[in-house]
Structure formats: C-alpha cells, structure tokens
Amino acid sequence: MTALKDYRRLEALGLWRERPEDQRREVIVSLGEATLVMSSAAGDALGHWSLPAVERLNPGQEPALYAPAADSDEELEVGEPEMIAAIERIRTAIAKSQPRPGRLRLALSIGFGLGVLAVAIFWLPEAMIQQTVSLLPQAKRAEIGRQMLSEITQIAGRPCGAPTGREALMQLAARTFGTDAPPRVVVVPATIPDTMTLPGNIIVASADLAEDYETPEVFAGYLLAERIRGAGADPIETFLREAGLAVTLRLLTTGEVRNDAIHGHAARLLSREGVPVSDTALIDSFAAARISSEPYAFARDVSGETVLGLIEANPMRGSAATPVLSDADWVSLQEICAS
Known part of the structure; x- marks a missing residue:
C-alpha cells in the first residue's frame, strides 16, 4: 500500500494506557505492516493495534486520541502532527480498500426501487385497466x-x-x-x-x-x-x-x-x-x-x-x-x- 510505504519508518512519542484506571505512560509509537505498535523506551512492545480497526476518539482535535477498537478500554494520545497525518492517511486508504456491503445493499435497493417504479409506471396502469374492463358487469x-x-x-x-x-x-x-x-x-x-x-x-x-x-x-x-x-x-x-x-x-x-x-x-x-x-x-x-x-x-x-x-x-x-x-x-x- 503506497500510504504505508511512505510512513513505514515513522516514529513518534505518545501517551498510552491499557485501562482507564491506569496511569498514562510515555511510549514510542511506530507504524508497522498494517499495525500501530506501542513500545517502551527500552524497546519492549506494549501493544500492537490493527490499523484497519483503529478508531479516532476525537476527530479534528489535537492531540489525537486513538483506541484499537470502538469498545476498547485502551487509549493512545499522539501529539506529533506528522504521525497524526500518517495514521489518518493510512486509515483512510485502508477504509477505501475495504469491501462495503452497505454500498451493495444501497445499489440493490436503488435497483429494486427503480424496478418497482418501472412496474408502477408501465405495467400497473395497463394491468389495472384490463382487470377493470374484464370485471365490469x-x-x-x-x-x-x-x-x-x-x-x-x-x-x-x-x-x-x-x-x-x-x-x-x-x-x-x-x-x-x-x-x-x-x-x-x-x-x-x-x-x-x-x-x-x-x-x-x-x-x-x-x-x-x-x-x-x-x-x-x-x-x-x-x-x-x-x-x-x-x-x-x-x-x-x-x-x-x-x-x-x-x-x-x-x-x-x-x-x-x-x-x-x-x-x-x-x-x-x-x-x-x-x-x-x-x-x-x-x-x-x-x-x-x-x-x-x-x-x-x-x-x-x-x-x-x-x-x-x-x-x-x-x-x-x-x-x-x-x-x-x-x-x-x-x-x-x-x-x-x-x-
């Protein structure tokens, strides 16, 4: 993915906590192969988040707050503008590449609606007239x-x-x-x-x-x-x-x-x-x-x-x-x- 290649070596500092009651700690945030990795200053990996699942908790605000999923207790705060831009760009690129069943449902719904409309316009009046003529005493x-x-x-x-x-x-x-x-x-x-x-x-x-x-x-x-x-x-x-x-x-x-x-x-x-x-x-x-x-x-x-x-x-x-x-x-x- 082009967006990921552009930011593959990007790292930045961030504040991370695993549970709401935990004290936030400083971590090194780096972009991996479709993952967001949080590491300690000693190089120990503290968390691996899947970028397709990452949720922005405060869109449009900085520092940016992220979570590995919408219902997760984990939280990551990133203040580095370049890292925020990288995460957002990659999330957008991944989202565009994902299949969207909703679009298919929408297309099917529109197609069905147009079909019903065509039937109503072209078939229904003729059928109604023929039915009425045949039944009229x-x-x-x-x-x-x-x-x-x-x-x-x-x-x-x-x-x-x-x-x-x-x-x-x-x-x-x-x-x-x-x-x-x-x-x-x-x-x-x-x-x-x-x-x-x-x-x-x-x-x-x-x-x-x-x-x-x-x-x-x-x-x-x-x-x-x-x-x-x-x-x-x-x-x-x-x-x-x-x-x-x-x-x-x-x-x-x-x-x-x-x-x-x-x-x-x-x-x-x-x-x-x-x-x-x-x-x-x-x-x-x-x-x-x-x-x-x-x-x-x-x-x-x-x-x-x-x-x-x-x-x-x-x-x-x-x-x-x-x-x-x-x-x-x-x-x-x-x-x-x-x-």
Whole structure:
C-alpha cells in the first residue's frame, strides 16, 4: 500500500494506557505492516493495534486520541502532527480498500426501487385497466354509457325525439343489426362526428345522416362502420385509458366514476372523428345485413375514387335486397328532429 510505504519508518512519542484506571505512560509509537505498535523506551512492545480497526476518539482535535477498537478500554494520545497525518492517511486508504456491503445493499435497493417504479409506471396502469374492463358487469357499463349520453346531450343538445321518427330509428337498428340485442341508436341535432359508440351498446349519430341523404342505406352504412369501430376498441377501455389510473382504481374498488371524468371524455368524443375501418370488414357487414354498400360509398366520396372497393365489391349487386326502411318510415326518420 503506497500510504504505508511512505510512513513505514515513522516514529513518534505518545501517551498510552491499557485501562482507564491506569496511569498514562510515555511510549514510542511506530507504524508497522498494517499495525500501530506501542513500545517502551527500552524497546519492549506494549501493544500492537490493527490499523484497519483503529478508531479516532476525537476527530479534528489535537492531540489525537486513538483506541484499537470502538469498545476498547485502551487509549493512545499522539501529539506529533506528522504521525497524526500518517495514521489518518493510512486509515483512510485502508477504509477505501475495504469491501462495503452497505454500498451493495444501497445499489440493490436503488435497483429494486427503480424496478418497482418501472412496474408502477408501465405495467400497473395497463394491468389495472384490463382487470377493470374484464370485471365490469354489463349493468355498470350501461350506467356509465347513460351518464356519458347525458353529458353529450348537455353539450350537443337534447336527443331528437319525434315519436314516429323514434319508431323508424328502432326499425333501422333492427334491420341493420338484427333483432337480437341491436344497439340503442340516439340521434343528436348538433353538428357532431357522424357516429360514436358509448358503453352499454349505445350509438350516438348525427341528425345529418338522416337529413342530408336520400336513402336509409347511407345511415345504415355509417351504423355498420361504427359497430366495427366499437368492436375494435372497447369504449370502456378507451374511457379508462384517457381518464387515468386514479379513475380506473376508483371504478374497480368502489364501482363509482367521478362526473368530471365522464364529462371530459364526452367532450373529447364530440370533437373526435372516427378512425377509418377496413373495406373488407365493411363489405362483410353489409353482406351480413343484406344492404347495398354503394349508397354509403358515394355518400363518403361522390366521385367514388377513394371508395372504389366498396362499390366494386357491393355484396348486393345483382341481388334483390330487402328495403332498409319503407319510404314513409324513412321520411319519419328524416323528420325526427322536427318536433
């Protein structure tokens, strides 16, 4: 050790006692190979202390007081500055060379803490959302859907409710999706995205889909597209991802959702255009419903250039399709917002 080599021949006088009740005696203090040696004037060794174990009893003060261990009764007083500096330097060098389990524990603790933090940030929210979505009963989904619908209608206006129009709207839903649990379709008068899916099997549609087109196949096509969109992204899951972990945890543990979270999501839905759906999925849906895809395609693009697939693959081309609605029912649906 470099520090020890520098001071190997260093000696100095000191005062040493073996027990507290003993009289202190003058000794010669010398540095050995990792030891501090106390000798009498005659050269008799009185004590050998291991330098790694030596403790400074009065740090920063002089003369310096040392002990061979923290709990030892022995005591050595050294006043020679050069000897004090040598002892301190060697003790510091030895301490730095010793393994420090505390550092390993600290590193492991930090690593574990970072791992827990990473899990909390990246894994826990996703797992919490999936758990909540899988456990949420249909009745609770329907309740949240009704709450969202209430918030939407407060922003966009009351749902259109002409009696004959509502009847025609239910017929359109049954004709498009079948009579086995068709979605509840709600028409809103204000300018909103064409359609949006809410929890509880609810589809909100713009009144433009009834008022601006000549045939009900267009309205039916937008409903089919929205059903595909809703099947690809569970509306409850979408809501929870946007609402955050706190809302998800509260819903999972108490079954309650803050109204401000629902209001915020409703506002975002009203300003968000629906994501595109594939032509293949749409064609399959039109075929299952036995509805022509051409009116819907031309409603999206009058030129037909961007919807050529829907036109060319029309599943009802050359077939006699059952009317979506009678002329009278379609007129009633077009006037659903008139009252």
